Amino acid sequence: MPSRHLRSLSEPPPLHHHIRLLPPLLAGTLTLILIFLIVLVVLLYRKITRNRTAPIARSPNHHHHQCRCYSYSLLRRATSSFSPSNRLGHGGFGSVYKATLPNTNQHLAVKLMDQNGSLQGEREFHNELSIASCLDSPNIVSLLGYSCSRKKKLVLVYELMENRSLQEALFDRKCEELMNWKVRFELVIGVAKGLEYLHHFCSPPVIHGDIKPGNILLDSCFNAKIGDFGLARLRIEESNGFPEKKEGFGEDNGSILEETESVASGCGESGIIDVGGVVRSPESFGVRVLDSDASPEMFSVVSPEGGVHKGSISEAGFDKMSVDSGRDLIGGGKKGGSRRDWWWKQDNGGGSESGRVKDYVMEWIGSEINKERPKQEWNAASPISSDNKLLSKKSLKREPKKHKKKLEWWASLDEERMKKKEKNRKPREWWKEEFCEELTKKKKKRGLSSSNSGDLWWQKDGDGVQERKRKRKSKGSRGSMDRWLDGFSGEFRNGRRNSQDWASLEIPRSGGISSTPSMRGTVCYIAPEYGGGSLLSEKCDVYSFGVLLLVVGSGRRPLQVTASPMSEFERAMLISWARQLAYNGKLLDIVDASVHSLDKDQALLCITIGLLCLQKSPSKRPTMKEIVGMLSGEAEPPHLPFEFSPSPPSNFPFKSRRKARELHGGVHVKSCF
Numbered sequence: 001m002p003s004r005h006l007r008s009l010s011e012p013p014p015l016h017h018h019i020r021l022l023p024p025l026l027a028g029t030l031t032l033i034l035i036f037l038i039v040l041v042v043l044l045y046r047k048i049t050r051n052r053t054a055p056i057a058r059s060p061n062h063h064h065h066q067c068r069c070y071s072y073s074l075l076r077r078a079t080s081s082f083s084p085s086n087r088l089g090h091g092g093f094g095s096v097y098k099a100t101l102p103n104t105n106q107h108l109a110v111k112l113m114d115q116n117g118s119l120q121g122e123r124e125f126h127n128e129l130s131i132a133s134c135l136d137s138p139n140i141v142s143l144l145g146y147s148c149s150r151k152k153k154l155v156l157v158y159e160l161m162e163n164r165s166l167q168e169a170l171f172d173r174k175c176e177e178l179m180n181w182k183v184r185f186e187l188v189i190g191v192a193k194g195l196e197y198l199h200h201f202c203s204p205p206v207i208h209g210d211i212k213p214g215n216i217l218l219d220s221c222f223n224a225k226i227g228d229f230g231l232a233r234l235r236i237e238e239s240n241g242f243p244e245k246k247e248g249f250g251e252d253n254g255s256i257l258e259e260t261e262s263v264a265s266g267c268g269e270s271g272i273i274d275v276g277g278v279v280r281s282p283e284s285f286g287v288r289v290l291d292s293d294a295s296p297e298m299f300s301v302v303s304p305e306g307g308v309h310k311g312s313i314s315e316a317g318f319d320k321m322s323v324d325s326g327r328d329l330i331g332g333g334k335k336g337g338s339r340r341d342w343w344w345k346q347d348n349g350g351g352s353e354s355g356r357v358k359d360y361v362m363e364w365i366g367s368e369i370n371k372e373r374p375k376q377e378w379n380a381a382s383p384i385s386s387d388n389k390l391l392s393k394k395s396l397k398r399e400p401k402k403h404k405k406k407l408e409w410w411a412s413l414d415e416e417r418m419k420k421k422e423k424n425r426k427p428r429e430w431w432k433e434e435f436c437e438e439l440t441k442k443k444k445k446r447g448l449s450s451s452n453s454g455d456l457w458w459q460k461d462g463d464g465v466q467e468r469k470r471k472r473k474s475k476g477s478r479g480s481m482d483r484w485l486d487g488f489s490g491e492f493r494n495g496r497r498n499s500q501d502w503a504s505l506e507i508p509r510s511g512g513i514s515s516t517p518s519m520r521g522t523v524c525y526i527a528p529e530y531g532g533g534s535l536l537s538e539k540c541d542v543y544s545f546g547v548l549l550l551v552v553g554s555g556r557r558p559l560q561v562t563a564s565p566m567s568e569f570e571r572a573m574l575i576s577w578a579r580q581l582a583y584n585g586k587l588l589d590i591v592d593a594s595v596h597s598l599d600k601d602q603a604l605l606c607i608t609i610g611l612l613c614l615q616k617s618p619s620k621r622p623t624m625k626e627i628v629g630m631l632s633g634e635a636e637p638p639h640l641p642f643e644f645s646p647s648p649p650s651n652f653p654f655k656s657r658r659k660a661r662e663l664h665g666g667v668h669v670k671s672c673f
């Protein structure tokens with residue numbers, strides 16, 4: 001037995017032993033290979049996505065950036081899990097963090113929408129994404145990308161502006177650099193150029209809608225750039241072949257949704273289309289960026305491959321930049337073929353990042369349509385009982401049989417009828433009523449009475465000299481408090497319905513009564529005609545720019561009550577104070593006393609242009625092109641607007657046109673008015 005055992009150990013195992021071992025061996029090897037392949041695929045995928053989310057370097061001749069889709073985890077890592085130490089600031093819809101990309105060490109600003117962000121916040125996010133991703137100017141903060149995780153964390157990625165907002169730099173941090181007049185003057189020229197780009201070099205023109213120091217960002221050298229396009233709108237020129245108003249679209253149908261979530265409103269009489277409004281719009285629209293050096297027919301195209309092409313419109317089959325929302329979103333209309341459909345073409349080009357932005361926005365729009373439809377249908381056409389009472393949801397549930405017919409009838413109501421109903425509903429202006437109520441209460445509390453608290457004073461802009469004289473006379477006969485309150489009611493009536501206690505005249509530290517989900521623009525900066533349901537135009541931005549000019553020139557907030565004496569109280573409202581100084585011919589009194597290296601001519605120029613922009617009638621306000629011309633000395637310096645000028649109107653005390661030209665090195669002189 002032992003010898004047999006020994007032999008069996010020394011001899012090689014029989015063949016059938018090998019065969020029995022083969023399957024487990026093969027299975028093991030295959031498993032190993034499979035694991036190896038999986039690891040390889042995962043590593044490759046990570047490498048590819050990292051490369052894709054890394055922003056492309058900008059070469060000098062390829063100045064256009066592309067909007068990228070960043071992975072949320074990358075941004076989380078880059079901001080150390082959105083740590084408070086990296087927080088740059090907080091706005092109406094979320095916080096902004098400084099991010100440093102791990103592999104490139106590139107610094108970015110990342111705006112993370114609040115977790116409990118409202119639908120309005122979400123719409124602003126998409127609005128900003130649609131518009132800002134198409135803009136490319138040295139005076140506009142670049143939107144570099146976005147991220148949208150499954151958990152609905154909405155993130156926008158911008159170029160980092162080291163000195164943050166003008167609001168903080170001027171009022172909170174009181175940056176020494178801003179005490180230099182030159183820096184302030186360059187800053188306003190930068191903003192003016194940014195607005196000129198939006199109004200004159202984009203087609204359709206972009207209306208920012210919320211120009212204020214909080215949305216002017218400063219880079220490391222205090223160069224100003226315009227940011228925050230959450231409330232921006234496109235101005236659609238009907239003559240451009242852009243969509244005309246469609247039935248049931250763009251009407252102020254008075255629904256709360258329309259008013260409180262105004263980004264969703266569509267193309268109204270004004271020819272304005274809200275980008276967020278594509279939710280309800282079957283129309284397409286686009287932003288093309290016209291070449292500032294070229295004729296209007298010239299354009300530059302950023303192709304899907306990333307190259308910048310220049311040419312004439314007839315030369316190519318697509319526009320420079322567009323954020324086309326598709327011809328017919330709801331009805332599934334044409335998705336390509338139009339000359340304006342650069343976006344769609346990008347899509348077909350295969351996986352370009354901008355195409356992804358569009359995909360992403362379209363997806364969101366689709367989901368919003370689905371979310372909103374049932375609600376609207378219920379409101380628009382609720383079934384009615386035999387005694388003409390509106391049947392409640394409850395009663396329908398309780399007695400389904402009894403109301404079966406009604407339910408069927410209800411379900412069969414066609415879209416046409418619903419649209420008609422919505423159209424006929426009276427526009428609601430609850431915010432205006434509330435505002436006037438609040439204001440009257442406030443005045444009563446102070447023991448003041450003013451008959452004009454509810455008047456639309458901007459609509460009664462005195463065009464005729466007689467009218468102006470009458471107004472001035474009557475103003476003169478009233479107390480200064482009343483005059484102050486005129487300005488007050490005028491500026492505030494159009495403000496946002498806001499949680500801030502504006503009526504108590506307290507301005508928050510952040511300076512502004514900031515974005516809130518209810519209305520567009522910011523109190524004190526918003527054009528008076530804007531909130532009054534009038535046309536929204538570039539002139540609304542011009543008005544806000546006028547306020548900004550006064551704020552930068554005076555170095556103070558537009559509303560600031562510092563002490564109780566009457567003199568201080570009269571100055572509280574910057575705009576009213578500036579007007580008053582203009583009447584008295586003492587405009588320079590408004591200029592910030594703490595500023596050094598002051599150029600009085602430039603300061604007067606700024607304040608005068610500011611007053612020009614603040615004219616009640618939008619048509620009288622200059623265009624941004626004219627303003628840039630005046631600021632840069634290329635155009636003739638302005639005269640004070642008649643409504644502000646001391647009586648009789650005197651010429652503006654500038655140096656002669658020639659001198660001004662010499663001063664600024666301008667070459668082209670043209671009349672502005």
Ligand SMILES: Nc1ncnc2c1ncn2[C@@H]1O[C@H](COP(=O)(O)OP(=O)(O)OP(=O)(O)O)[C@@H](O)[C@H]1O
Nearest residue numbers: 089090091092096109158160161164165214514515
């Ligand atoms: N690109 C940026 N670089 C550096 N800081 C930024 C950048 N963008 C925003 N910030 C900072 O974050 C703050 C909040 O910005 P955000 O745009 O969210 O709000 P806001 O414009 O001040 O307010 P609102 O959104 O209510 O209008 C700004 O005041 C600014 O200081």
